[in-house]
Structure formats: C-alpha cells, structure tokens
Amino acid sequence: MDEALQAARALLVGTHGLGLADWAALFGHFLLLSLLAIGGAITTAPDMQRYVVGERHWLSEAQFNASVALAQAAPGPNVLFVAVVGYNVGGLAGAFATMVGTLLPSTLLTLRASHWNAANAKAWPVRALHAGLAPVTIGLLLATGWILFEPQAGDWASAVLALGTIAFMLRTRLSPMWPIACGAIAGAAGWIG
Amino acid sequence: MSGAPAASGAALRAPASCRELFSVFTRLALQGFGGVLPVAQRELVERQRWLSSEQFLEMLALGQVLPGPNVVNLALMVGQRFFGLRGALAAMAGMVCVPMVGVLVLAVFAAQAQRHAAVTGALRGMGVVAAGLVLATALRLSKPLKRSPLSAIGAAAVVAATFLAIGVLRWPLVAVVLGLGGAAFAAAAWRLRVASRAPAAPPGNTEGDADG
Numbered sequence: 001m002d003e004a005l006q007a008a009r010a011l012l013v014g015t016h017g018l019g020l021a022d023w024a025a026l027f028g029h030f031l032l033l034s035l036l037a038i039g040g041a042i043t044t045a046p047d048m049q050r051y052v053v054g055e056r057h058w059l060s061e062a063q064f065n066a067s068v069a070l071a072q073a074a075p076g077p078n079v080l081f082v083a084v085v086g087y088n089v090g091g092l093a094g095a096f097a098t099m100v101g102t103l104l105p106s107t108l109l110t111l112r113a114s115h116w117n118a119a120n121a122k123a124w125p126v127r128a129l130h131a132g133l134a135p136v137t138i139g140l141l142l143a144t145g146w147i148l149f150e151p152q153a154g155d156w157a158s159a160v161l162a163l164g165t166i167a168f169m170l171r172t173r174l175s176p177m178w179p180i181a182c183g184a185i186a187g188a189a190g191w192i193g
Numbered sequence: 194m195s196g197a198p199a200a201s202g203a204a205l206r207a208p209a210s211c212r213e214l215f216s217v218f219t220r221l222a223l224q225g226f227g228g229v230l231p232v233a234q235r236e237l238v239e240r241q242r243w244l245s246s247e248q249f250l251e252m253l254a255l256g257q258v259l260p261g262p263n264v265v266n267l268a269l270m271v272g273q274r275f276f277g278l279r280g281a282l283a284a285m286a287g288m289v290c291v292p293m294v295g296v297l298v299l300a301v302f303a304a305q306a307q308r309h310a311a312v313t314g315a316l317r318g319m320g321v322v323a324a325g326l327v328l329a330t331a332l333r334l335s336k337p338l339k340r341s342p343l344s345a346i347g348a349a350a351v352v353a354a355t356f357l358a359i360g361v362l363r364w365p366l367v368a369v370v371l372g373l374g375g376a377a378f379a380a381a382a383w384r385l386r387v388a389s390r391a392p393a394a395p396p397g398n399t400e401g402d403a404d405g
Contacts, residue, residue, distance in 0.1 A: 011301075034260060034261060035260045036260060037262070038257075038258060038259070038260050038366065038367050038370060040257070040262060040263045041261070041262040066303070069316070070296070070303050071296055072320075072323075073226065073316045073319060073320075074292070074295060074296040075222065075223045075224060075225050075226050075292055075295065076222050076223065076225060076288075076289075076292025076293065076295065077222060077225065077229045077262055077264045077265055077288055077289065077292065078229075079264075079265060079289075080289075080292060080293055083293050083296060083297060084296060084297070084300045087297055087300050092297070095293075095297060099289070099293065102261075102262075103261070103262075103265065103289070105260070105261075106259065106260045106261020106266065107265075107281075107285065109259055109260060109261070110256065110259050110269045111273060111278070111281060113255065113259055114252075114270045114273050114274075115273070117255060117270075118273075118274070124382060124386065124389070125382070127342070127381075127385055128342070128381040128382035128385055129255075129378055129381075130251050130254060130255075131341055131342040131343055131377070131378075131385070132351075132374055132375075132376075132377035132378030132379075132380070132382075133254035133255070133257070133258060133374055133377070133378070134250050134254050134337065134338060134341065134348070135338055135341065135343065135348040135351035135352045135355070136257075136351060136352075136355050136369075136370060136373055136374045136377060137250065137253055137254040137257055137334075138250075138331050138334060138335050138338065138352045139351065139352040139353070139354065139356045139359070140257065140355055140359060140366075140370075141230075141327055141328075141330060141331035141334070142328065142331045142352065142356045142360065143355065143356045143358075143359035143361075144327050144359075144360075145324050145327035146324075146328075146356070147359075147360060148321075148323055148324035148327060149324035149325075149328075151320075152320075152321055152324075158321045161318065161321045161322060161325065162321050162322070162324055162325035162328070163325070164325070165321075165322045165324075165325025165326055165329065166328055166329040168329075169231065169235075169326060169330070169333070170329055170333065173235070173239055173240065175224055175235070176224060176225075176226075176232050176235065176322075176326050179322045179326070180319055180322050180323075180326075182318075182322070183315075183318035183319045183320075183321055183322035184315040184319050185315075185318070187314040187315040187317045188312070188314050188315040188318070189314070190310075190314055191318075192317050192318045192321060
C-alpha cells in the first residue's frame, strides 16, 4: 500500500521533493525561455539543459538527452520535449508547469502580432516583412532537413529512404504516416545503418 | 514539384466550427512523427484547403520569427484567422493536448523500451524519413517564391545563404534570422517602394487575399 502511494506521488510531483521556491523557479525559468525561443522551442534546449542539469541537478545529461529524443520520436509538436523534461523533474505537475510556462508568453505575443499582421496586410512594411522572411524560412527548412539527415549521410539505404520520402510527398497526397511506417520497419529490421 | 496535384488552383474553404479546428489539429499533430510541419502543410493546404501555399508560408514565416514553438504559433494564427480568440485556443489545444497525453504515457514507459535494438533502429529509420519530410515541405512551399518582390533569383540567393549559414556553418539562429531576414526585408521594402512609384506594374505578391 505504501509503495502504491509512493508511486502515485512520483507520478504527480516527481521524486525530487520540490519546495514552493523550486516550483516558482522552474515555472519562471520556462516563462523566460519562451520569449527567447525564436526559431522554435528546440532552440532553447541548450539553455534548458544548462539550467535543469548543470545548475539545478534535477536530471543527468543522459536523462535530458533521452527526454528530447523521446519527444522527437513521439507524434506531436517538438515542443512536447518540454513536457517530458518537466515530467522527469516534477511528475505531471512539473510537465504542466513547464508547458504552461513555455506556451503562455509566446501565445500572447503571437496573438498580438497576428492581429497586427491581419490589420495591416496591405501596408508596405508587412508586405516587405513577408517577402523578406519567406526565403529565410525555406532556407531554414532545408537546413533543418539536412541537419536531421547528416548523421546518416554515409549510408546508402538512408539516402534511398530519404529520397523515396521526398518523391512520395511530392507525387502523392497520401499521409506522411506511410513513409514513417516504412522507415520504422526498415530501421527495426536493421537495414538503416 | 510538378507532378503533384496543385492545391493553389482549387477554391479555398473554411472550417465549420472550433470543434472542427480542434479535431483537424489533433489529427495532424498525431501524424507528426519527428515534426508536425510537413503534416500541417499537407492537411491545411492540400487536404482541407483552408489556406493557400502563400498564406501558409506567410503564417509560418511569422511564426518562425516570433518566439515560441513554430507550429503552435502557426496553429494560433490559423485558428485566429477563422474564429478569433476562440479559434486560436481551439487550434492550439488540438495541437498540444492529446499528443501531450501520448508523450507522457510514453515517458512513463520509455526507460525499458529504449534498451531494445529494434526500437533504436526504428527510431533511426523514422529520423531519416523525418528529414525527407522536412525537405519535401521546403520544396513544396518554395513555389510562391517565384513571384517574390525580391525576384525569383534574389529569393533563391536568400534561401541558399540561409541554408549555408545554418545547415553548414552552424551559425546561431537568432543572428542569421535577424541578419539575413533584416537584409531581405530591407531589399524587399526598397523594391516595393520603387515598384509602387512606377505607375503601371503593381508587385504581384499579396493580392487575392480572402477576408482577414
């Protein structure tokens, strides 16, 4: 009975016995990181690691990396790695604190900016902003794809899989779930070096 | 890029309700292994036809320079476009809630699974596919750049410079976005001003926009 109680406690608030000041610090740090997350939540990962691993010693470096890898593999937006880090620090309450902290400031700012954007769609600064940022965004996407592929760059099976995925996406309107399933099967069979 | 059925010619439609926003965003988030963006482009532009490629790229670009997770920012903007604040919250909730439950369930059981070679192999294979998905999305979304006020060649130069700075040289993202983005903004502003003074030819970028 005691064991079950302890497991439930670990699930809800984690095993670090965080005090009120710790919770406030965790929430506050993620609020701050939210405003620095230009280019996506994953860009804050290095600083998050510095805080959670180096400064607070709530997680080991391996635990932190595993949290990121898990969220990348699971379906959903990449920002969910924040929830996994939060869960490993403070259970479900930790996940809630880090996610709300991460989403609240950026959501308020985006709603403001989006409103301004819609209201001034015809004005030249908005049109110049869009014209200037569109190619930067495409370049960022190409760089992201390349960075994801690079660890496998020497492996011909990986190249075939990646090129096949691109062809599938450009030639059909089927769900990306199909190439994902092919990749998972090929990888589980040990064909992807 | 060519053989695929183009979405740009067909008429756009709108979601019927916040509930539809929520369910479409939940569905697309749950298909997003290793990144939601490719699925979002697939669903919102090609299947639901809520947005044209141009509109999608505009919102994505804005979502990318604003702080916060890009695809969540995108969801907020799409939702806000159709149903204001309620729509924004419905779309964001769809993007985040169900996948968050899923990933936390996985986190509880993760430690055991990652010891199996088949699991790590499958993750590696999915990672390679995720790379291909992002590259395909970039190719798909690059079409509107042909009509860029920067000219097609100017836009291609900015694409190449961004790729080089981030993908190869690994420069810090904020510096690249502010530097290259700022330069491209200035160039576009200058060309738009020049074009607006020439009487006959308005720059063909953002006309044909539906209601805001």
